[in-house]
Amino acid sequence: MIDGEAGPLPVDDALDATVIAQLRDLGDMAGEDLIGQLVELFVASAAIETADLRRALEAGDATAVARIAHSLRGSSANVGARGLAQLCATLERNGCQPTSGSAWAVLAAAEVELTRVCASLRAL
Amino acid sequence: MRILVADDDPTSRLIARTVLQALGHHCETVADGEEAWEAYRRSRPEVIISDSMMPRLSGLDLCRRIRADDTGTYIYFIILTSFGDPEQILTGMRAGADDYLVKPLATDDLQARLIAAERVTALHGQLESQRSELRRLNDELVGVSRRDPLTGLGNRRALGDDLELLEARTARYGHRYCMALLDVDLFKTYNDTYGHPAGDEVLREVAAQLTQEARAGDALYRYGGEEFLCIFAEQSLESGVVAVERMRAGLQHRALPHGGNPVGVLTVSAGLAVLDPERPRLVSDVLKEADEALYRAKALGRNRVEPAVATGVVPA
Numbered sequence: 001m002i003d004g005e006a007g008p009l010p011v012d013d014a015l016d017a018t019v020i021a022q023l024r025d026l027g028d029m030a031g032e033d034l035i036g037q038l039v040e041l042f043v044a045s046a047a048i049e050t051a052d053l054r055r056a057l058e059a060g061d062a063t064a065v066a067r068i069a070h071s072l073r074g075s076s077a078n079v080g081a082r083g084l085a086q087l088c089a090t091l092e093r094n095g096c097q098p099t100s101g102s103a104w105a106v107l108a109a110a111e112v113e114l115t116r117v118c119a120s121l122r123a124l
Numbered sequence: 125m126r127i128l129v130a131d132d133d134p135t136s137r138l139i140a141r142t143v144l145q146a147l148g149h150h151c152e153t154v155a156d157g158e159e160a161w162e163a164y165r166r167s168r169p170e171v172i173i174s175d176s177m178m179p180r181l182s183g184l185d186l187c188r189r190i191r192a193d194d195t196g197t198y199i200y201f202i203i204l205t206s207f208g209d210p211e212q213i214l215t216g217m218r219a220g221a222d223d224y225l226v227k228p229l230a231t232d233d234l235q236a237r238l239i240a241a242e243r244v245t246a247l248h249g250q251l252e253s254q255r256s257e258l259r260r261l262n263d264e265l266v267g268v269s270r271r272d273p274l275t276g277l278g279n280r281r282a283l284g285d286d287l288e289l290l291e292a293r294t295a296r297y298g299h300r301y302c303m304a305l306l307d308v309d310l311f312k313t314y315n316d317t318y319g320h321p322a323g324d325e326v327l328r329e330v331a332a333q334l335t336q337e338a339r340a341g342d343a344l345y346r347y348g349g350e351e352f353l354c355i356f357a358e359q360s361l362e363s364g365v366v367a368v369e370r371m372r373a374g375l376q377h378r379a380l381p382h383g384g385n386p387v388g389v390l391t392v393s394a395g396l397a398v399l400d401p402e403r404p405r406l407v408s409d410v411l412k413e414a415d416e417a418l419y420r421a422k423a424l425g426r427n428r429v430e431p432a433v434a435t436g437v438v439p440a
Contacts, residue, residue, distance in 0.1 A: 074135075075133050
């Protein structure tokens with residue numbers, strides 16, 4: 001994807017600290033490395049979903065764009081990636097104009113944001 | 125509680141499972157509505173927490189399908205929606221959901237919802253067990269009202285209902301029924317000799333003997349004081365006579381002492397008639413024929429079986 005494309009990134013504002021704290025508490029309560037498992041799941045599925053989004057936009061498949069963006073929005077919110085979730089929400093709403101330049105711009109922004117999120121998650 | 129979680133997003137499934145297990149619940153997770161439907165049929169969860177938007181079968185359609193599947197056990201259904209989809213909440217509740225949750229899942233919210241779920245499913249369980257108890261009592265009541273309390277055989281009320289059915293079946297489907305009226309010989313003498321309680325006891329013995337000789341499909345009723353009616357489905361007059369003769373002989377063989385009977389033991393006389401599609405008529409007429417045949421059996425010396433003459437069978 002876009003690994004290594006950008007230099008060192010600020011990781012503090014990519015994730016919602018409250019959500020991370022809740023997940024940490026929950027993991028402690030369950031006696032499991034919940035965050036570790038979540039990061040693994042999220043990084044793997046988000047990489048596939050952004051690639052799928054790109055293909056759906058190229059194909060002009062508005063329904064697929066909305067569906068994939070919805071899914072990525074959900075998992076982003078789960079790990080506290082608020083900014084990414086918002087970008088996904090925009091894509092989900094405007095998925096009906098996949099060929100418009102703005103959809104591509106939003107996707108590009110989402111990809112950059114995803115890199116930041118992944119770096120922050122790995123640093124946890 | 126046994127909880128089924130349906131969500132196509134693996135991170136949501138992981139969080140839900142972790143929360144539920146930490147709260148002490150048993151949790152199964154599936155990735156779409158069709159899988160949820162199969163898991164629901166297989167493991168009968170008490171609560172389903174389902175994402176509203178899923179591939180193949182959506183959470184809303186899953187909820188509708190479960191509500192239409194009336195198994196008697198109430199399933200508490202919580203619909204999960206993403207933040208910013210308020211219209212999904214209303215659609216979900218209208219589809220039959222009991223409650224909703226907005227993602228990302230918060231432990232406190234989920235815990236609060238499950239307290240309500242536990243309360244509501246307990247109430248539904250109580251309601252269902254009361255309902256089945258009521259059904260059982262009602263069945264028992266119907267059974268009691270159709271049984272003769274002394275002999276346990278069908279009573280006149282049951283007979284009235286059943287005869288109506290037989291008449292209709294003969295007319296419509298061409299079924300045939302052989303009817304036998306059996307009467308205890310010299311029962312009045314028995315009562316006078318041994319007393320009424322002994323008379324009741326001996327009627328019970330006769331009923332037991334008839335029940336023992338009857339085959340599956342035969343129906344037995346206490347017709348009157350010491351009179352019994354036996355209905356043989358799909359039997360001719362001839363084969364009916366054979367069956368009743370077996371009953372008569374069986375009772376004589378039981379050798380219940382009856383001092384006032386010349387034979388020395390309790391005996392019965394019987395008269396038979398047949399209701400068949402070749403000669404459609406009222407059941408009451410068939411019973412009248414059987415009664416006439418019974419009268420003849422008595423006149424010919426009792427302890428014998430006589431078929432009705434009207435059908436062309438001449439007694440030997």
